[in-house]
Amino acid sequence: MNARLLELLIYSFDVLSILFFLYFLFKAFKEVRLSLSLRKIVDFTIHEIGDGLSSLVGFIHFSIVMGIVLSTIYVCLAPLLMDSFVWYALLVISIPFVAGLFVDIIWRLSILSKNPPILEYLKAQRAFKKESTISHIKVIIIIILTLSNLLLLWDSELFAINSLIFIARNILLSLFFVRPLVNTILNYDKPIHYLEIPFKLRDVSQGKVEIGNIKTSVENINDLTERKKLSLSACLEIGVCEDVCPATSVLRPLSPRVFIRKLSILMKDKPVDDNPFEVIEKDELWSCTTCGACTFSCPVKVRHLEIILDLRRTLVESGLIDRKKANLLSSVARYGNTFSRLNDGRNDWLRELGVKNIDQNPNFKYLLWVGCLSSFDNRQRKIVEAFIKILKKVGKLDEIAILGSLETCCGDPVRKLGDEGMFQELALKNIELFEKYNITSIITVCPHCYNAFKNDYRELGLRDIKVIHHAEFLDMLFESNALSLKTISKKITVHDPCYLSRYNRVTPLINTLEKIGRVRRPKRCGDKTFCCGGGGGNYWYEVPEKKRISHERLEQLLELKPDIIITFCPYCKAMLDDAAQAKELKRLEILDAAELIDGMIE
Ligand code: SF4
Ligand code: SF4
Incomplete structure (x- = not known):
């Protein structure tokens, strides 16, 4: 066979592997009845770029997506452009994403090393530990193949080997990456507060819906909607949800990653008849403060919180609450x-x-x-x-x-x-x-x-x-200049409430507080804020924990050595106040913004 023919053959297999991936992709679209318009594709792309630039985890996840997209474009263009100036110019675009993929491997390995103690603490079963490790390894392999792909494209002599890597990567993608991708497209525009409501009372009272046809509890994993089931199987164990979760950080019996994966493994192993409470403990559900950090930070848009609330509803309906x-x-x-x-x-x-x-x-x-x-x-x-x-x-x-x-x-x-x-x-x-x-x-x-x-x-x-x-x-x-304020020499730190700054992306009075005193914001602030521990009903009950979430948050704020902590939420204020009292911090003032401003008006 002459070289040209061989090249053509290899190239055809490359294209076939892309078609193979697209086949699985459109099949998954059909399953969740997702239709794509040009507007949605543009909107989604802009959103993903924004996400990719907003944090390190966002960027490393974006690097996988861009690595896959760019390597596919390069392979398609190779017969036309290989070794030309344009070719090398195009390859330069991939350099930041190559760096992102390297960081991604390090991130993955660190999650993998943190995995055993967390799973031990959560008393995860052996089968789960095995599944979890395999899942990490699969993603690491996909990242390594994509990385090799991008690097080998610089040498045209290696195109044949690279094609084999490309084909292997696409097969793995078709098997393991399609659902995360579809889930991301399905949920990228759903805000944290979005809940798929099981019924509307108004429709019931107007006789539009038969009360007997309403299913609100989840006694079987199949009672979850297709969208939520997709969310379960989309988890790539990136682990950022676990990293930002206040419940995990104080060793409550909850990790949003493990929660999702346990259900997803249950769904895979026993797809017909499985009760989620076989693998989920009640305290796991009550440990959640509904702060939304997990859902907000998940790069593949898994809807942890919606599923936690579905299961809480099931407990309430069965009267299984304390x-x-x-x-x-x-x-x-x-x-x-x-x-x-x-x-x-x-x-x-x-x-x-x-x-x-x-x-x-x-x-x-x-x-x-x-x-x-x-x-x-x-x-x-x-x-x-x-x-x-x-x-x-x-x-x-x-x-x-x-x-x-x-x-x-x-x-x-x-x-x-x-x-x-x-x-x-x-x-x-x-x-x-x-x-x-x-x-x-x-x-x-x-x-x-x-x-x-x-x-x-x-x-x-x-x-x-x-x-x-x-x-x-x-x-x-203040915008209408109705007030003028005194200044103080005290150091001010701000605690942003989750339901204001993450759920609604509102961070008020930044300029005003800066006019009053020296303001320093904690690492976890704005839409990345850390919960006070009072949300989701937690203000009224306790769960097992190594430390109170409010104490953890107060310690984060105290790192900035403030004289005054400002809050915008009565629950946050009460939680932080109690934490400060427990720590006997008599000189620390915890005030709502209105209280501070009232005292500062000239
Ligand atoms: S909503 Fe908050 S507390 Fe609940 S699982 Fe997610 S990150 Fe953890
Ligand atoms: S009580 Fe305050 S910090 Fe806590 S979940 Fe609510 S808004 Fe968030």
């Missing part, structure tokens, strides 16, 4: 608040400060939603008091009104605990109330209420209401 969780649910069901206190008069104390009820202030512009913690807890009432004082100082008190005894829980804690029905009941009642009073803007004190109104209620029919966090409102006051 007294503290049951008490929280019955408190909200019975009293309409999380404090088991009569709801009547919950905000009477605000009237003494001159705040009017909605029916006494028909010209109000904003509804002030106080929230349960700031309504009933004396320490957290101070946040609202400070906010009211600021409004008085700038002559805007009459622009707000409260619902008084009509205000209830927003429903976030019960939803995150697993009672979807009660959440939707509360949400529909509140939406009705907002419509009745023609409310156009709501100011919330708590990021959990903020997220519920801004995102969760929208899914249930809330329309055209502007939701503003009180710190955002203060930002608006």
